[in-house]
Structure formats: C-alpha cells, structure tokens
Amino acid sequence: MELSDLRNKIDDIDDKILDLFVERMNICRDIAEYKLVNKLPVMQGNREEQILSRVRERSPADLADGSAELFSEIMDISKGIQQRELYSKTAHILEPKLFLPKMARVIACPGIIGSNTEIAVRKLFPTQEIRYMNSFDDVFRAVEEHDTDFGVIPIQNSTVGSVSETYDLMAKHNFYITSMIRLEIAHCLAVKKGTSFMDITKVYSHPQAISQCSEFIANNSLIPADSLNTSIAAKLVSDSSEPIACICSERCAEIYGLEILNRDIANAEKNFTRFICIAKDFYATESSKIISVSLSIPHTKGSLYRLLTKFSMNGFNLVRLENKPIAGTPFEVIFYLDFEGRYDDIRVCALMEELKNELSYFKFMGNYSEII
Numbered sequence: 001m002e003l004s005d006l007r008n009k010i011d012d013i014d015d016k017i018l019d020l021f022v023e024r025m026n027i028c029r030d031i032a033e034y035k036l037v038n039k040l041p042v043m044q045g046n047r048e049e050q051i052l053s054r055v056r057e058r059s060p061a062d063l064a065d066g067s068a069e070l071f072s073e074i075m076d077i078s079k080g081i082q083q084r085e086l087y088s089k090t091a092h093i094l095e096p097k098l099f100l101p102k103m104a105r106v107i108a109c110p111g112i113i114g115s116n117t118e119i120a121v122r123k124l125f126p127t128q129e130i131r132y133m134n135s136f137d138d139v140f141r142a143v144e145e146h147d148t149d150f151g152v153i154p155i156q157n158s159t160v161g162s163v164s165e166t167y168d169l170m171a172k173h174n175f176y177i178t179s180m181i182r183l184e185i186a187h188c189l190a191v192k193k194g195t196s197f198m199d200i201t202k203v204y205s206h207p208q209a210i211s212q213c214s215e216f217i218a219n220n221s222l223i224p225a226d227s228l229n230t231s232i233a234a235k236l237v238s239d240s241s242e243p244i245a246c247i248c249s250e251r252c253a254e255i256y257g258l259e260i261l262n263r264d265i266a267n268a269e270k271n272f273t274r275f276i277c278i279a280k281d282f283y284a285t286e287s288s289k290i291i292s293v294s295l296s297i298p299h300t301k302g303s304l305y306r307l308l309t310k311f312s313m314n315g316f317n318l319v320r321l322e323n324k325p326i327a328g329t330p331f332e333v334i335f336y337l338d339f340e341g342r343y344d345d346i347r348v349c350a351l352m353e354e355l356k357n358e359l360s361y362f363k364f365m366g367n368y369s370e371i372i
Contacts, residue, residue: 157212179371182272193259290340
C-alpha cells in the first residue's frame with residue numbers, strides 16, 4: 001500500500017471523528033437545555049472521572065494516557081459549550097461604571113513628589129489632587145476603603161520583569177484595574193551638589209530601579225541600598241550630610257536640587273515600566289480590550305494545560321501569564337492572566353463563570369485598555 005493510500009485512510013477516519021465530534025457537541029447543547037430546565041449545574045458528581053476511567057480501560061496500554069488526554073479536552077470543550085448555553089439564557093452581564101478620569105477627585109500615589117509613578121498619575125489625571133502614600137500597601141488600602149477615588153502602582157518593567165510587591169498586594173486586596181499606562185523610564189545617578197563620584201560608596205533607590213541599573217552599580221563597585229521609592233531616595237540624598245547617591249529621574253533630581261553625575265544608567269537602552277490604575281468599583285470604557293484575572297489550579301497532572309486550553313478553545317489570545325507563590329503555603333502559586341476580550345462578550349462571561357465554579361480561587365480584576 002502506498003503512503004498516499006494510508007493518508008487517504010487517515011483522512012476518512014478524521015472525517016468520521018469530526019462528524020462524531022459535532023454530534024457529541026450538539027448533544028451537549030441538549031444537555032445544557034435539560035440542566036437549565038431542571039436547574040442542574042454544569043459539573044455533576046464524578047461524571048468526568050467515570051468517563052476517563054472507562055476510556056483508559058478500553059484503550060491499549062500504550063495509548064491509555066493519550067486517550068485520557070484526548071477525552072479530557074473533549075469534555076472541557078463540552079463544558080465550555082454548556083456554560084455558554086446556560087449563561088446566555090440565565091446570567092446577567094457585568095455592568096461597569098464608565099471610566100472618566102475627569103470625574104476623579106483624589107488619586108493615591110506611592111512615595112513623594114518627583115517619582116515616576118507621579119508622572120504616570122499626571123498622564124492619567126492632569127489636574128486632580130494627588131495624595132502621596134508611604135507604601136504600595138497604603139495605596140491599595142486607600143482605594144479599597146474608598147479614601148481615594150483611584151490609585152496608581154507600577155506592575156511590570158521591560159528590563160527586570162514584574163514588580164513582586166504589587167503582585168503580593170493584588171492577592172491581598174479587593175480592587176479593579178481601570179487602565180494601564182506605559183512610560184519610558186530614564187534613570188540617572190544623582191548626588192548632593194559638590195559631591196565627588198570618587199567619594200560615593202552607597203546608592204539608594206527602590207529595589208526595582210536598583211535591579212534595572214544593576215550593571216552600572218556592579219561596574220562601579222557601589223553598594224545598593226533599598227528605599228521605598230526613587231523620590232524618597234532623592235529626598236534622603238538631599239537631606240543627608242554623607243556622600244551618598246540615588247537612582248532617580250532627571251526631573252526628580254531637579255526637584256530636590258541634586259547634581260546628575262551619570263545619565264541613562266539602566267541595563268537596557270530602552271527601559272519601560274507599566275503602571276496600573278486601580279479602583280474599588282468596576283470601571284470600563286468602549287475601548288477596554290484587556291481582561292485580567294487571578295486564579296489557582298489543582299496541583300495535578302495536566303491542570304495548567306487544561307486551563308490554557310479553555311482560553312484557546314474560546315478564541316481568546318493570552319497576552320500575559322505570571323505565577324507568584326502564595327506566602328505560608330508549601331510552594332502553591334497564584335496565576336495572573338491577561339487576555340484579549342470584553343466584559344460584555346458572552347464567551348468571556350461564560351468562561352469566567354466556569355472558572356469561578358471549578359476552581360478553589362478565582363478573581364476577576366478588570367477590563368481595561370493600555371495607554372502608550
């Protein structure tokens with residue numbers, strides 16, 4: 001038999017598989033209608049385990065795992081279809097407030113005047129009052145307790161990756177992301193006027209800025225010292241009588257009367273940071289196209305693959321996937337996912353309902369757009 005004949009046989013089998021797949025999914029829609037009428041959940045008892053056990057028993061030993069994976073994916077697609085059918089007829093789409101920056105009164109910002117976060121705040125809120133906070137946690141608390149209308153926090157840098165402190169606090173607090181803004185960050189080494197480079201041994205800044213400039217620090221044998229914020233580091237240098245330096249923006253150096261010894265000291269020539277704007281309430285706009293969620297999944301074989309398959313089968317493009325450890329647990333993690341979609345898309349709502357019902361932890365964190 002020729003190769004072409006064998007391939008023709010495979011094509012015939014594939015056609016039969018496709019026809020049976022379509023037939024199965026149509027029956028799933030009928031099952032969804034039955035569950036709707038009888039008020040039954042999509043997931044029922046150990047039905048999935050029973051099917052997989054039967055598949056393994058009927059499969060040759062060397063195909064048992066592959067057969068189980070195939071049917072797991074088929075069942076995930078089935079559940080997704082049922083969830084969409086049920087959601088389209090029973091659930092209410094999330095109703096956000098319209099995000100209009102001009103309606104805001106007070107914005108929470110970590111640090112003091114002169115920080116890069118302040119620049120991000122002013123890009124979003126040109127004239128509103130800024131309330132400066134001692135820490136990132138204070139920003140989240142101010143928003144969560146409705147002491148301020150919005151808060152702005154750095155979340156990701158193009159050179160050194162995510163801001164771990166922000167992710168830790170995202171797991172701790174209740175909030176929604178209303179928008180994201182990207183800024184190009186230019187770091188400089190600044191000192192009190194009259195300080196010689198030869199006299200400097202220690203340089204202060206936020207840990208993120210120190211990481212972004214680690215090569216310059218190491219090449220010049222400087223000792224890095226953490227500060228809560230680049231602007232706080234600049235104020236420290238300005239007030240100190242010691243020959244210390246800071247890493248900050250040129251604007252920050254100017255505000256605190258510092259002398260710039262070196263410009264553009266970041267490891268990468270182009271260095272960008274993303275900042276998120278957060279609120280207590282759910283806001284969105286007509287241009288909102290990124291959805292953020294956080295979740296945890298079972299520590300079982302194939303659980304991450306099955307999670308990602310849910311997004312693929314619904315046609316959603318994942319634009320970011322992060323995982324962070326959960327403090328106080330034996331290496332358990334929370335996943336943070338961003339994907340393209342809108343809150344008023346039935347597929348989005350159905351998927352989030354499915355994840356909320358299946359997982360022990362799931363949080364919808366907003367639908368927003370990125371400002372560049």
